[in-house]
Amino acid sequence: MRAASLDAIPLSKAIVERLEQDLARQLSLLRGGVEPFPIASDEKSLLEHIRTRTRQENRNNVTRTMAYWACYQANPELHWALLAHMVSRCGGWNMTDLRGDLLPHLIDADQAEHLFAFLERANGLIFQDAYPQLLLYGESKKRKKNLFHLLPHLNISMWMVPVWDEFWTNQDSAALTIALIVNEQNYIEQRIVQKEHFQQTVLHKTFFKSQGWLQLNLVGFPYWSLSTQRDFPQPRLAGLILENFADLTERIEFGKSLYALLFGVPEVLQGVLRFADAAQHTGSRSDYWPHLFTPIQKASPDYPYQERLDGCFLKKGSLPLYSPALAAAWPDRPLMPVEPGDWFQEASKPLTHMRPIAVPQPYDVTQSMYAGLNKIELAILAAQAMNVR
Numbered sequence: 001m002r003a004a005s006l007d008a009i010p011l012s013k014a015i016v017e018r019l020e021q022d023l024a025r026q027l028s029l030l031r032g033g034v035e036p037f038p039i040a041s042d043e044k045s046l047l048e049h050i051r052t053r054t055r056q057e058n059r060n061n062v063t064r065t066m067a068y069w070a071c072y073q074a075n076p077e078l079h080w081a082l083l084a085h086m087v088s089r090c091g092g093w094n095m096t097d098l099r100g101d102l103l104p105h106l107i108d109a110d111q112a113e114h115l116f117a118f119l120e121r122a123n124g125l126i127f128q129d130a131y132p133q134l135l136l137y138g139e140s141k142k143r144k145k146n147l148f149h150l151l152p153h154l155n156i157s158m159w160m161v162p163v164w165d166e167f168w169t170n171q172d173s174a175a176l177t178i179a180l181i182v183n184e185q186n187y188i189e190q191r192i193v194q195k196e197h198f199q200q201t202v203l204h205k206t207f208f209k210s211q212g213w214l215q216l217n218l219v220g221f222p223y224w225s226l227s228t229q230r231d232f233p234q235p236r237l238a239g240l241i242l243e244n245f246a247d248l249t250e251r252i253e254f255g256k257s258l259y260a261l262l263f264g265v266p267e268v269l270q271g272v273l274r275f276a277d278a279a280q281h282t283g284s285r286s287d288y289w290p291h292l293f294t295p296i297q298k299a300s301p302d303y304p305y306q307e308r309l310d311g312c313f314l315k316k317g318s319l320p321l322y323s324p325a326l327a328a329a330w331p332d333r334p335l336m337p338v339e340p341g342d343w344f345q346e347a348s349k350p351l352t353h354m355r356p357i358a359v360p361q362p363y364d365v366t367q368s369m370y371a372g373l374n375k376i377e378l379a380i381l382a383a384q385a386m387n388v389r
Contacts, residue, residue, distance in 0.1 A: 004266075005264060005359060006260075006265075007358065007359060008260070008356045008357060008359060009174050009263060009359065010174065010356050011172075011175055011178065011355055011356045011357075012172060012175065015170065015175045016351070016355070018166060019162055019163065019166060019354065020347065020351055022166070023351070026159070026161060026162060026344075027345075027347060029158070030158050030344070030345075036149070036153055037150075037152075039153060043147075043150060046147075046150070047153055050132045050135045050136060050139075051132070051154070053131075053135060054131050054132050054135070057127070057131060058124055058127050058131070059332050060120075060326060060330075060332050061091055061095060061120070061283055062092065062282065062283055062327070064088055064123060064127045064131075065085055067127075068081050068082070068084045068085035068131075068134075069081075069082075069085045069276055069281075071131075071134045071135075075134075075137065075138060075141070077171055077173050078134060078137065078173070078176070079173045079174070079176070079177045079262075079263055080130075080176065080177040080180045080181070080259075081134060082262065082272070083177065083255075083259050084126075084130065085276060086221050086262070086272060087219055087255075087258065089287070090218075090219045090220065091119060092282075092326055093283060093288075094216055095116055095283060095326060095329065096283045096285070096323055096325070096326055096329045096330075097323070098112040098115055099112070099324055100285075100293075100322050100323045100324060100329075101297075101321045101323070102380065103376070105380040105383065105384075106207075106380060107207050111205070114201040114202050115202060115207075115208070115216075116330055118201070118202040118203075122192050124335045125187065125188055125191055125338065126184045126187065126188060128335060129156065129157075129184060129187050130183075130184055132156065133154075133164070136150060136164075137164065137167075146168050148161055148165055148168065149161075151164065155338075157187065157342050157343060157344045158342055159179070159182070159186075159342075159350065160180075160183055163175070163176060163183075164176075173263075174357075177259050178256055178259070178353060178354055178357070179354065181255040181256055181353075182350050182354075184255075185248060185251045186248065186343040186344070186350065187343060189343065190339070190341070191339050193245070193246055193248070217242045217243070217245065218239060218240075218241050218242075218365060218369060219239050219242070219254075219258060220237035220238060220239030220365055221238045221239055221261070221262060221268055221271070221272045222235035222236070222238075222288055223236055223237075223267055223268045223270070223272065223275075224236065224271050234289055234312075235275060235288065236364055236366040237288075237364070237365050237366045237369050238261060238268045238271075238364055238365065239258070239261070240254060240257055240365070241365065242254045249353075252353050256357045257357065257358075260357040260360065261359060261363050265359060265363065268363070282295065282325040282327075283324075283326030283327075283329070284324060284325045285321075285323035291313070291314070291320075292312075292314060292320060292321055293320055293321050293323035294319075294320040294321070294322060295322075295323060295324055295325045297322045297324070298320065298322065299319050299322070305380045305384060306318075307377060307381060308377070309370075309373060309374050312366070312370040
């Protein structure tokens with residue numbers, strides 16, 4: 001018998017009330033200039049180990065994405081790690097799309113570079129902040145000892161200290177996941193979204209505002225629908241479309257809805273686990289849809305583009321679309337220094353997000369994804385026709 005989907009991901013009111021009280025105390029300490037707890041010599045070596053591991057795994061989107069997966073496998077109570085793994089997979093294909101068979105016909109090399117720098121910075125910053133927390137939790141389990149007093153020494157927001165303390169005691173995965181979503185989106189708000197450089201080079205540009213047809217705003221999870229498996233052997237896509245990346249509240253609620261979809265619909269969760277275990281992440285769309293994409297370029301990128309798509313399949317005799325692996329598309333680039341500061345300066349607004357989450361319906365975006373690819377192809381053909389005239 002198939003497990004039923006949930007109507008909502010519940011969140012304990014008692015936990016939220018405790019967090020509200022504890023966060024108020026954290027703010028008092030923060031405003032009072034209280035120094036973090038002193039650390040013992042063995043804790044210094046642990047912190048250095050965490051920093052080193054984070055630098056090693058933060059080389060590129062592929063290493064980050066697989067680090068999240070390894071973390072979830074070791075600690076399946078960390079729902080956020082699986083969510084981050086799947087969202088980061090989508091980030092990888094957004095990066096490689098910029099050097100694939102389609103988008104280079106519509107955006108120039110400078111635009112592609114700016115978009116990659118934007119995506120890479122967001123992906124890297126979130127990992128830089130979140131992964132040390134996940135490692136510290138793993139070490140706390142190993143030592144059977146709460147080590148979250150070390151979070152400030154890793155430049156983690158004070159918002160997360162009572163959250164991890166609460167999780168250590170009560171193991172409420174939903175509360176931790178929502179709090180991490182709130183934290184990471186606030187973490188990148190000033191460092192990326194409000195950053196003048198990214199506003200000028202990406203966020204205020206026409207090509208980014210047209211992200212709907214660029215498919216930068218769709219996040220999807222592969223799953224197998226029993227009702228359509230015979231007619232459509234490839235995985236379907238469960239997901240959502242983000243309308244306004246620049247809006248902090250919308251990004252937080254979007255992340256929460258993705259979480260509710262992933263852990264509230266059993267066939268989606270089982271499909272994701274099956275896929276993540278079987279498909280090594282490379283950044284290429286061929287990881288998902290080998291019937292459409294190939295990581296090996298089989299056609300010259302300079303010749304006039306010929307229509308190849310027929311809905312969700314290739315036209316007969318057409319070559320598959322080139323979707324490179326990340327390593328073939330973009331070289332590693334070091335993460336530039338992270339701007340200092342703690343976003344957590346008041347509790348009331350972020351606490352409004354700490355509530356149960358409705359499981360989104362409908363959630364199948366397979367046709368939206370394929371329709372988007374067809375629109376991109378039509379835009380390329382239209383642009384070529386304009387240039388001929």
